[in-house]
Every structure is written in structure tokens, then in C-alpha cells.
Amino acid sequence: MIDKTVASAADAVFGIEDGSTVMIGGFGRAGQPVELIDALIAQGAGDLTIVSNNAGNGDTGLAALLARGRVRRMICSFPRQHDSWVFDGLYRAGKIELELVPQGNLAERIRAAGAGIGGFFTPTGVGTDLAQGKEERVIDGRRYILEHPIAADVALISAYRGDRWGNLVYRETARNFGPVMASAATVTVAQVDHVVELGAIEPESVVTPGIFVDGVVAVPPRRWVDHGRFVGGVDIDGEPLEVTR
Amino acid sequence: MIDKTVASAADAVFGIEDGSTVMIGGFGRAGQPVELIDALIAQGAGDLTIVSNNAGNGDTGLAALLARGRVRRMICSFPRQHDSWVFDGLYRAGKIELELVPQGNLAERIRAAGAGIGGFFTPTGVGTDLAQGKEERVIDGRRYILEHPIAADVALISAYRGDRWGNLVYRETARNFGPVMASAATVTVAQVDHVVELGAIEPESVVTPGIFVDGVVAVPPRRWVDHGRFVGGVDIDGEPLEVTR
Amino acid sequence: MTGLGRVELAQRIARDIPEGAYVNLGIGAPTLVADHLPDGLEIILHTENGLLGMGRAPEPGAVDPDLINAGKQPVTALPGAAYFHHADSFGMMRGGHLDVCVLGAFQVSSSGDLANWSTGAPGAIPAVGGAMDLAIGAKSVWVMTDLLARDGTSKLVSECTYPLTGVACVSRVYTDRAVFDVMPDGFRVRELLGGATVAELESLTALTLRDRP
Amino acid sequence: MTGLGRVELAQRIARDIPEGAYVNLGIGAPTLVADHLPDGLEIILHTENGLLGMGRAPEPGAVDPDLINAGKQPVTALPGAAYFHHADSFGMMRGGHLDVCVLGAFQVSSSGDLANWSTGAPGAIPAVGGAMDLAIGAKSVWVMTDLLARDGTSKLVSECTYPLTGVACVSRVYTDRAVFDVMPDGFRVRELLGGATVAELESLTALTLRDRP
Numbered sequence: 001m002i003d004k005t006v007a008s009a010a011d012a013v014f015g016i017e018d019g020s021t022v023m024i025g026g027f028g029r030a031g032q033p034v035e036l037i038d039a040l041i042a043q044g045a046g047d048l049t050i051v052s053n054n055a056g057n058g059d060t061g062l063a064a065l066l067a068r069g070r071v072r073r074m075i076c077s078f079p080r081q082h083d084s085w086v087f088d089g090l091y092r093a094g095k096i097e098l099e100l101v102p103q104g105n106l107a108e109r110i111r112a113a114g115a116g117i118g119g120f121f122t123p124t125g126v127g128t129d130l131a132q133g134k135e136e137r138v139i140d141g142r143r144y145i146l147e148h149p150i151a152a153d154v155a156l157i158s159a160y161r162g163d164r165w166g167n168l169v170y171r172e173t174a175r176n177f178g179p180v181m182a183s184a185a186t187v188t189v190a191q192v193d194h195v196v197e198l199g200a201i202e203p204e205s206v207v208t209p210g211i212f213v214d215g216v217v218a219v220p221p222r223r224w225v226d227h228g229r230f231v232g233g234v235d236i237d238g239e240p241l242e243v244t245r
Numbered sequence: 246m247i248d249k250t251v252a253s254a255a256d257a258v259f260g261i262e263d264g265s266t267v268m269i270g271g272f273g274r275a276g277q278p279v280e281l282i283d284a285l286i287a288q289g290a291g292d293l294t295i296v297s298n299n300a301g302n303g304d305t306g307l308a309a310l311l312a313r314g315r316v317r318r319m320i321c322s323f324p325r326q327h328d329s330w331v332f333d334g335l336y337r338a339g340k341i342e343l344e345l346v347p348q349g350n351l352a353e354r355i356r357a358a359g360a361g362i363g364g365f366f367t368p369t370g371v372g373t374d375l376a377q378g379k380e381e382r383v384i385d386g387r388r389y390i391l392e393h394p395i396a397a398d399v400a401l402i403s404a405y406r407g408d409r410w411g412n413l414v415y416r417e418t419a420r421n422f423g424p425v426m427a428s429a430a431t432v433t434v435a436q437v438d439h440v441v442e443l444g445a446i447e448p449e450s451v452v453t454p455g456i457f458v459d460g461v462v463a464v465p466p467r468r469w470v471d472h473g474r475f476v477g478g479v480d481i482d483g484e485p486l487e488v489t490r
Numbered sequence: 491m492t493g494l495g496r497v498e499l500a501q502r503i504a505r506d507i508p509e510g511a512y513v514n515l516g517i518g519a520p521t522l523v524a525d526h527l528p529d530g531l532e533i534i535l536h537t538e539n540g541l542l543g544m545g546r547a548p549e550p551g552a553v554d555p556d557l558i559n560a561g562k563q564p565v566t567a568l569p570g571a572a573y574f575h576h577a578d579s580f581g582m583m584r585g586g587h588l589d590v591c592v593l594g595a596f597q598v599s600s601s602g603d604l605a606n607w608s609t610g611a612p613g614a615i616p617a618v619g620g621a622m623d624l625a626i627g628a629k630s631v632w633v634m635t636d637l638l639a640r641d642g643t644s645k646l647v648s649e650c651t652y653p654l655t656g657v658a659c660v661s662r663v664y665t666d667r668a669v670f671d672v673m674p675d676g677f678r679v680r681e682l683l684g685g686a687t688v689a690e691l692e693s694l695t696a697l698t699l700r701d702r703p
Numbered sequence: 704m705t706g707l708g709r710v711e712l713a714q715r716i717a718r719d720i721p722e723g724a725y726v727n728l729g730i731g732a733p734t735l736v737a738d739h740l741p742d743g744l745e746i747i748l749h750t751e752n753g754l755l756g757m758g759r760a761p762e763p764g765a766v767d768p769d770l771i772n773a774g775k776q777p778v779t780a781l782p783g784a785a786y787f788h789h790a791d792s793f794g795m796m797r798g799g800h801l802d803v804c805v806l807g808a809f810q811v812s813s814s815g816d817l818a819n820w821s822t823g824a825p826g827a828i829p830a831v832g833g834a835m836d837l838a839i840g841a842k843s844v845w846v847m848t849d850l851l852a853r854d855g856t857s858k859l860v861s862e863c864t865y866p867l868t869g870v871a872c873v874s875r876v877y878t879d880r881a882v883f884d885v886m887p888d889g890f891r892v893r894e895l896l897g898g899a900t901v902a903e904l905e906s907l908t909a910l911t912l913r914d915r916p
Contacts (some may be wrong), residue, residue, distance in 0.1 A: 002723045002745045027539045027576075028562035030555065053576075080617035081562070088615055100616050103538065104580030104623035108362070111577040115790075116797030116840070117353070118382070118389040121363035124584060124623045127657035129608075137363070139393070143657075144363040148384070165747070165756075165783045169449065172573060173539045174556040179575040183798060199782030204414065205450040206785035207575070209755050211725050211747070211800050247510045247532045272752045272789075273775040275768065298789075325830035326775070333828055345829050348751065349793030349836035356790040360577075361584030361627070369797060369836045372870035374821075388870075410534070410543075410570045417786055418752045419769040424788040428585060444569030451572035452788070454542045456512050456534070456587050 004166040005195055006215040009039035012189040016045045016154050023110070023181040024052040024062055025157035028081070031174035033158040033191045034061045035219040040156065046070040051110070051152055053103060053177060055079035055087035066090060075150065077103035102130060105147050107180055113149035114183025114212070122147050155185035159208070162192040163199075166213030167206045175207065182212040189215040249411040250440055251460040254284035257434040261290045261399050268355070268426040269297040269307055270402035273326070276419035278403040278436045279306045280464040285401065291315040296355070296395055298348060298422060300324035300332035311335060320395060322348035347375060350392050352425055358394035359428025359457070367392050400430035404453070407437040408444075411458030412451045420452065427457040434460040493636065493666030493684050501526040502683065503592060503634055503664050507533055511589040514538065516624060517561040520592035520634045534570075536588055538620040540579045543571030560620060580620070583627030591628035593621065595635045595663070597650040600676035600697065602660040604633065605652035618655075625656030637665035637694060644695040646670065646677060667691060676700065706849065706879030706897050714739040715896065716805060716847055716877050720746055724802040727751065729837060730774040733805035733847045747783075749801055751833040753792045756784030773833065793833070796840030804841035806834070808848045808876070810863040813889035813910065815873040817846065818865035831868075838869030850878035850907060857908040859883065859890060880904060889913065 006012045013036060016022065022040070026032030041064055048071050055074050056063030063086040065071060074096060079087050090096040101109065102124050112120055121144035125131045135146040157178040160171035168190055170178055182188045190208075195218045251257045258281060261267065267285070271277030286309055293316050300319050301308030308331040310316060319341060324332050335341040346354065347369050357365055366389035370376045380391040402423040405416035413435055415423055427433045435453075440463045494502065500522035507513055507523075509531040515521045524546065527533050535544040537559045544559060545566035553564045567573075574582075582588065597605040607621045608614065625631060635645050646663065663670040663677070667686040670677045678700040679688055688701050707715065713735035720726055720736075722744040728734045737759065740746050748757040750772045757772060758779035766777045780786075787795075795801065810818040820834045821827065838844060848858050859876065876883040876890070880899040883890045891913040892901055901914050 002747075028558065030539070030558050030562075078617045078619035080615040084615075091615055092613065098616070100618055102618050102622040103576070103620040104584055104627075107576035107580050108360075108584075111794075112365075114798045114800075115353075115794030116368060116799060118366035118368065118384040118387065120357075120365040122584065123361060123363065123626045126626070127603075128622060128654045130618065130622065139363040142363065163783060165745075167783060167785055170573070171449070172554065172556040172567070173537070173541050173558055175573055175575050176539050177576050180577045183794070183800070202450070203756070203780055203784040203786050204416070204452075205447070206787075207449075209785035209787065209795075210783070211749070211755055211795060247534075273771065275752070275771050275775075323830045323832035325828040329828075336828055337826065343829070345831055347831050347835040348789070348833040349797055349840075352789035352793050353797075356581075359585045359587075360581030361586060367797065368839045371839070372816075373835060373867045375831065375835065408570060410532075412570060412572055415786070417767065417769040417780070418750070418754050418771055420786055420788050421752050422789050425790045428581070428587070448543070448567055448571040448573050451574075454572035454574060454582075455570070456536075456542055456582060 003164045004210065004213060004216050005164050006189070006217045009035045009191065009217050009219065010042065012036060012215045012217045013039045013043050016040060016043060018045050019047045020045060020153040021049040021051065023152040023155040023185055024050055025155070025176065025178045025181050027053050027173065027176040029057055031158050031170070031176050031178055032061050033156045036156040036189060036191050036217070037061045037065055041065050041068060047072050049073040049075065051075045051150055053077050053106065054081060055084055057081060057083045059086065063087070066096070071096060073097040073099065075099040075101060077101055077106050100130060107177065109147050109150040110177070110180040110184045113151035114180060117149060119146050119148045121145065150184065152185040153187065155181040155188040157181055157188065157190050159190045159192045161194045161196050161201060162190055162216040163196055163201055164216070165198060166210030166216055167201050168192070168208040168213060169201055169205060170207055179208045182208045187214045188212055189217065191217045191219045194218065248409045249455065249458060249461050250409050251434070251462045254280045254436065254462050254464065255287065257281060257460045257462045258284045258288050261285060261288060263290050264292045265290060265398040266294040266296065268397040268400040268430055269295055270400070270421065270423045270426050272298050272418065272421040274302055276403050276415070276421050276423055277306050278401045281401040281434060281436050281462070282306045282310055286310050286313060292317050294318040294320065296320045296397055298322050298351065299326060300329050302326060302328045304331065308332070311341070316341060318342040318344065320344040320346060322346055322351050345375060352422065354392050354395040355422070355425040355429045358396035359425060362394060364391050364393045366390065395429065397430040398432065400426040400433040402426055402433065402435050404435045404437045406439045406441050406446060407435055407461040408441055408446055410443060411455030411461055412446050413437070413453040413458060414446055414450060415452055424453045427453045432459045433457055434462065436462045436464045439463065496522060499634060499664060499666055503632065504528065507590060509533060512536055512542070512587065514583070514588050514591040514624060514628065516591060516593045518594050520594060521559070521561060523592055536582065537565070538579055538583070540574050540576060541567060541571060543568045580623050583623050586627065586629060588628040590630045590632060591624045592632045592634050593624060595633045595645055596652045597645050597647050598633050598660050598663050599650045600648050602658045602672040603650050604655045604660050605650040607655045608653045610653050621655050625659045630661050631659050633660050633663045635663065635665055637667045646695045646697060648697060673700065709735060712847060712877055712879055716845065717741065720803060722746060725749055725755070725800065727796070727801050727804040727837060727841065729804060729806045731807050733807060734772070734774060736805055749795065750778070751792055751796070753787050753789060754780060754784060756781040793836050796836050799840065799842060801841040803843045803845060804837045805845045805847050806837060808846045808858055809865045810858050810860050811846050811873050811876050812863045813861050813885070815871040815885040816863050817868045817873050818863040820868045821866045823866050834868050838872045843874050844872050846873050846876045848876065848878055850880045859908045859910060861910060886913065
């Protein structure tokens with residue numbers, strides 16, 4: 001029997017090595033696999049390259065990983081958010097490298113890695129500073145630059161439901177980078193709100209087929225807080241969230 | 246109010262002009278938009294370039310369009326099937342041009358057109374006759390060839406359910422080329438088994454968002470026959486299909 | 491002459507969006523346009539983080555942490571909405587499927603170049619997000635901005651001095667003083683707002699402006 | 704020496720597929736492997752036309768026209784199955800996510816080149832389908848074939864004379880007489896079948912074969 005469920009987030013991130021490239025799903029807080037990141041922090045791997053749209057919010061999740069000095073390099077599109085003070089400090093102090101990639105090129109480069117594409121011509125970024133050093137070509141009268149795939153050793157993502165074959169569905173805009181990251185990493189681990197029976201996810205509605213997923217970890221019901229302050233919200237079953245602090 | 250539903254297949258194909266490039270969904274008979282093709286035959290446009298995985302089955306659908314001499318050029322991956330005698334005859338008689346594309350490159354080239362990618366490096370076909378004349382490049386030690394997008398004036402596809410915004414879901418392996426073709430054509434028309442109320446398709450499960458769709462036509466319940474012979478099957482509601490001939 | 495306020499400008503832009511349009515409102519000020527779309531018209535909003543059919547902000551008690559817009563603010567989804575992943579979402583943009591996107595700007599050049607992602611200031615944290623994808627992605631790229639920056643300089647320029655977001659991509663600029671079309675030979679005044687005159691605009695921008703046809 | 708029959712060969716191949724493997728069986732003879740996978744082991748079958756978790760052929764009364772395999776034969780879907788579109792399906796292949804694919808062959812060269820899509824005969828209708836994608840797409844590309852073509856010539860060759868499907872892509876060849884691994888220095892006999900000897904195989908193929916280690 002195939003069983004990709006993993007007992008704990010700690011077990012799921014056990015094998016991540018120093019120097020790894022780790023993709024972390026999420027757009028802001030939506031879809032950020034906080035429990036897996038916490039487990040990675042506890043696990044201790046360092047000298048990491050992190051691929052994620054943002055560079056952490058507040059002092060938790062990815063920001064906490066950054067604060068521990070575990071990250072050598074960030075590949076992301078938007079590290080500057082109102083609550084990204086951890087990254088800001090490291091960057092200004094010269095303690096972290098940054099590869100800035102337009103968001104759509106980031107998503108497409110990750111998809112390319114997952115789909116075996118060696119490179120692609122994109123119109124995004126043409127004529128800008130972010131095209132410096134990149135090959136440019138005019139195709140059918142339009143200017144494009146050549147971008148290359150971004151692959152990873154590990155992807156840590158967050159989904160809504162998963163089964164023991166690793167099939168995943170997401171919830172609303174928390175889907176974001178999860179599906180492409182799952183396809184682009186040697187090992188993909190998904191934290192999910194619910195592990196369900198095989199067959200409970202409608203085959204027509206599977207978003208990430210299990211072929212892309214190596215581990216599925218159930219995590220406790222989520223809370224939505226901002227710097228420790230409850231900012232509203234309902235949980236995945238529609239119940240109001242409790243104030244946690 | 247946005248209403249993309251169209252009263253008839255004839256109305257849906259009304260504007261197709263001589264010389265157009267028309268994508269036709271389907272893999273074999275699954276997902277082939279037979280009623281739209283019939284309407285195209287009746288409509289009369291000729292000198293067409295057809296993009297479709299196969300080159301018609303039996304004497305109906307795409308095969309009937311070919312038989313009428315309406316197609317100048319086929320772009321497909323697999324024109325040779327046991328029941329593709331119409332294409333066979335035209336090809337051997339030199340009456341139709343063929344661009345043969347490996348199936349995955351075909352799908353990816355169509356996707357590229359829909360996603361604004363100017364070209365991409367693929368490992369499929371490297372070192373084969375189908376790579377002749379194509380740019381080759383070694384990237385990270387692997388050989389790739391450069392492929393370019395395939396766009397169309399019109400895509401004719403078949404889906405299961407559609408709503409008035411053009412959102413579509415498909416059924417099983419009849420999904421095949423529908424979603425990528427919908428994205429790659431100036432005008433996309435989908436025939437559907439059922440038009441449903443807006444909101445009846447779960448937003449998490451939409452496969453083709455309405456942004457890619459211009460017309461939705463309801464067609465009568467389908468039959469599954471092979472050269473006029475009933476070969477089994479159930480309809481979309483699980484009822485046994487009647488013998489139609 | 492008194493310029494239009496942000497809300498009035500958002501209302502003005504909203505009037506130019508036809509029913510059935512697929513529209514992305516970026517982040518920041520342009521998102522105000524959503525609140526002024528005409529009632530009863532169906533206009534479908536796209537947000538880069540994977541949603542078509544975005545609705546208004548939720549009631550305070552109904553905030554859903556998984557349902558946000560590009561600015562990471564809570565939103566809702568309309569009946570007929572669809573979710574998709576990031577590669578699909580940006581494929582929609584890059585593939586030219588959006589009818590309109592509305593963006594902010596530091597500068598717009600007379601050839602339609604846009605600068606809106608970086609002031610190039612040393613020490614600033616660079617961040618681009620979806621700006622470059624949006625700039626090249628929609629059929630019509632509109633800019634919503636004050637005509638003048640806080641230091642009084644014109645945001646309409648002959649050539650951008652800030653780092654570019656996209657080249658020759660802007661087709662129209664909605665400012666507090668006037669609406670401009672970007673034509674092959676430069677800016678053309680489309681509509682005067684708040685009592686401005688073409689002469690005043692030329693004085694403020696130091697540009698030669700074509701007037702309405 | 705008597706070669707294995709098709710069914711026995713399919714059984715032999717099926718024994719080498721481990722539980723949990725993602726496997727594509729192409730079209731034609733390799734699809735027989737599906738019928739001989741060990742009961743009780745979960746092996747997930749991929750079909751290029753958009754399905755993971757393909758099951759066996761349906762009962763005659765339960766044929767579903769929308770649910771077919773790459774050979775356009777009716778199939779079923781298992782609990783845990785997933786449907787996806789063609790670009791995603793071939794992304795799975797090209798991206799190296801399939802563990803094994805099993806293909807037929809006209810010829811396999813000692814460097815692992817595969818020829819299985821065209822005999823190059825004048826007047827034949829060219830058709831490639833997913834053959835080239837599969838050839839380069841799986842972690843392990845296995846070939847299932849008779850050792851000899853109908854005209855008695857060897858399908859194992861030093862260099863393919865038929866048009867190539869893929870270059871240096873085959874890792875193992877299951878024939879009716881023996882199983883061969885494709886090594887950096889050519890074919891190595893992995894297992895003799897049906898009473899064959901290495902000397903006989905060398906005679907039939909006109910190749911120098913490395914024996915089992």
C-alpha cells in the first residue's frame with residue numbers, strides 16, 4: 001500500500017541538508033506552510049537557498065527562518081512588505097543574497113523545471129534592469145528574454161486536503177505557488193488541514209496529482225493572527241477563529 | 246449581464262473565415278466537438294489549417310471536414326489510426342499538407358501561445374527527423390530544441406458543463422487538449438453537455454476559466470457509436486446509451 | 491485648477507470599463523476602482539494570486555485568511571469565480587487575455603514606457619512582484635496617478651529616469667488633472683479634469699501635448 | 704531455444720515494477736503489462752491523454768466513451784485517480800516524474816537509441832503521437848519486444864537504421880529471449896529467458912554482448 005502520510009512535520013523535514021534549495025509556498029501568509037517551516041527551523045539545516053514569492057512576514061514562518069541566519073540566498077519577487085522587517089535588516093546588513101524575479105517569470109521558471117522545459121522566451125522584464133545579462137531575441141516582431149528553470153531539492157507547501165497517494169486540493173487563493181512548486185522539487189512535502197480517504201477527492205478536481213508529492217502531514221487547525229493580534233477570520237469549517245493571544 | 250451562451254452550433258461558427266487556423270479538441274473521439282465540426286462543415290469555410298491531435302476517425306466529425314476538401318493543412322501528432330482512412334487518402338494523393346509534431350510538443354506549443362511564451366527549449370524530438378531545421382542548444386548538459394507557439398483564430402472544443410461566463414469543466418479523459426486550446430485561440434467556442442447556472446461550478450474545480458471562452462453551446466446528449474455500430478457505453482448521467490442505428 | 495481626488499479619479503476610470511471586461515487592478519490606489527464599478531454591470535476582476543471573479547471586501551466577521559488579493563487584503567469571490575495557480579494566473583496576463591489593467595506609476599514616458607517598481611534609491615529593498623508582468627500583459631494598460639509627484643515634478647516625462655517596469659506598454663494615463671492617451675507621437679490630451687487647461691498641463695509637464703482631436 | 708510469448712513477457716516485466724511506481728505503458732503490446740501487475744500492490748498507471756490511476760478495462764456494459772487510454776481503448780479509473788489536461792500530462796513525462804515507461808521498438812541501439820515510430824518507408828503515413836515524449840520522459844525507459852523482427856533481423860543493433868524516436872534513452876530491453884541492460888559500453892545480458900544462451904544471442908544479434916556480472 002502506498003502511504004505518503006507522515007506522522008509529523010519534524011519527520012517530514014528530517015532529511016533536508018545544509019546548502020539545499022528549498023521552495024516555500026505561499027503568497028504573503030496565504031498558503032505559507034508555517035508548521036513545516038517551524039519544523040525546518042527546529043531541524044537546523046542552514047546555508048539554504050529559499051525560493052518563495054515573498055521574504056517572510058512578521059517574526060514567524062519564513063521570517064523566523066531568516067532571523068536564525070539559516071538562509072544564504074532568497075529567490076523571490078517581492079521581499080518588501082510592510083511586515084518584512086527581518087529580511088529588510090539582513091539585506092541592508094549585506095547578510096543575505098537576493099535574486100529578484102518578476103512574479104510571473106518566477107512562477108513560469110518553477111513550472112519549467114517541473115515540466116522539463118530547458119528555457120523559455122518571456123516578454124516580461126524586457127528592457128528593464130532585471131533583463132540585464134539575459135539573452136534577448138525578437139520573435140514575430142516582439143522582444144523576449146530567455147529565462148531558465150528553477151528547480152529545488154525540497155518544496156514545502158500548504159494545501160487543504162490530501163490523501164495517502166499525495167493528491168492535493170487547495171483552498172481559494174492559498175493555492176498560489178503550491179502546484180508548480182510541487183512539480184519542481186526532488187522531494188515535496190505538503191502540510192494539509194485534513195487527510196482524507198483515498199477516493200474522497202474527486203478525480204476531476206485534483207489540483208496536484210500525487211505523482212508530485214512525497215509526504216503529506218496533517219497540521220492542527222489554523223489561526224489567523226497578525227503580530228499576535230487577532231484580525232478576524234473563520235477557520236476552514238466556517239467557525240469563527242479564537243483569539244490566540 | 247455577461248451571457249456567452251450561444252443558441253446553436255451554427256451561430257457559434259458563423260464568423261469563421263476561409264484560410265483560418267482552427268484548433269479542434271479531442272483525442273480520438275473523446276472530447277471531439279462533433280456538433281461544432283458538423284456546423285463548420287455546413288458553414289462552408291475552406292482553405293483551413295486544422296490543429297488537432299489526430300486527423301479524424303471514420304467518416305464523421307473532423308474526417309467529414311477533411312473529406313469535403315476544406316482543409317489545406319493539418320498540424321497534428323498522430324494522423325495514422327485504424328479508422329483514419331479519409332486523411333490517409335488525401336495525404337497519399339498529395340491533397341493535404343501535414344506538420345507532424347510530437348504530442349507533448351504540440352500541447353506545450355499550444356499552451357505557449359495561450360501563455361504568451363515566445364518559444365521554449367524542449368528535449369522531445371532531439372536527434373530525430375522531427376528536429377530537422379530546428380535550433381538546438383545544450384543547457385545544463387542536456388540537449389534541447391527550440392519550439393515556437395501555435396496560436397489559432399478559432400478553437401472548437403467539447404466540455405461537460407459550462408456557465409454563462411464561459412467557465413468549463415470537462416469529463417474524464419475528454420479534457421485532453423480543451424484547456425490549452427481554449428487559451429490559444431482568438432475565439433474559443435465550447436460545446437457542452439449541460440449549461441448550468443452561474444455559481445453551479447465550484448470555483449475550486451473550474452478547469453477552464455471563462456476568460457478563455459467566447460461561446461458556449463449546449464448540444465444534445467451524446468451517443469457512442471463506431472462506424473454506426475453501438476459499441477457500448479453509458480451517457481453522462483450513467484444511463485445506458487441507446488443503439489442509434 | 492484643482493485636481494481630482496483619488497476617489498473621484500477611481501470613479502472616472504471605472505466609467506471607462508465596459509461590461510464583460512476582464513480587469514486587473516494591481517495593488518494600491520488602482521484597487522479603489524473596484525469600489526466604483528457601475529452597479530448592475532458584470533465586470534470580472536482578476537487578481538494575480540489566482541482568482542477571477544473577485545468580489546468586494548468581506549464583512550468584518552467573515553474575513554477568510556485564504557482569500558486575499560494581490561495587496562494581501564481580504565476579499566470575496568463572486569458566483570462564477572475560478573481559482574487557479576500562479577503559473578496559470580500569469581499565463582492569463584502574459585498571454586494577453588486581460589482587457590485592462592490599471593497600475594500606479596512613478597513615471598510614464600511619451601512613448602508609453604512605465605516606471606513604477608523602483609526609485610533606484612541606494613539602500614532601498616528592491617521588490618517587483620507582478621508589476622512587470624502586468625505592464626506587458628493586458629490588452630490595455632492604464633495608469634492611475636497624480637500628474638505631479640510630491641516634489642512637484644511631472645510624472646509624465648519625455649523619458650523615464652527611474653528604472654523601467656515595461657517598455658512602450660502604457661496606452662492611457664488617468665491623472666488628477668487630465669486623461670491622456672499615449673499615441674505614436676506622444677501624449678494626447680483625451681479629457682481635461684478639475685478645470686485644467688492644455689496650456690497649464692504643458693507648463694506642469696514641460697511637454698508638448700497634442701490636444702483632443 | 705523457444706522465446707517467451709507476449710503474455711509471459713508481460714508477466715516478466717510486471718515483476719520488475721515496484722509498488723508505488725508511476726508507470727506509463729504506451730500503446731500496443733506493453734499495455735499487456737497492466738494485466739499482470741501483482742495483486743495487492745499499488746502501482747499507479749499514467750496514460751498520456753490525461754489520467755493517473757488508470758484501472759483495468761471496464762465490464763462490457765460499463766464502457767464510458769470519455770474514459771480511454773492512449774490506444775483509445777476504454778479503461779476505468781481507480782479511487783485516488785486524477786485527470787489533467789494534455790500540457791500537464793506531458794509536463795509530467797518531460798519533467799521526469801514517471802518512474803518507468805514501457806515501449807515497443809523497431810530497433811534499439813547499443814547506446815540506447817530507440818527507433819519505434821517510423822520505418823521510413825516511402826508512402827507511409829507518418830505518425831509519432833507521444834512516442835518521442837515518452838522516450839525522453841521517464842526515469843527508466845524499458846522496451847518490450849521480440850528479439851528478432853519478422854524478417855529475422857535483430858532489433859538490437861549497433862546503430863539504428865530506422866528513424867530515431869529518441870537518443871540514448873533506453874535503459875533496459877525485455878525480449879522474448881533475454882533481458883538486456885543498456886550500459887555505457889553496450890548491451891549487457893541481465894537475464895536469459897526461454898533457454899537461450901549468450902552465444903546464441905550473440906549469433907542472432909551479431910553483437911558482442913557482455914554477460915551478467
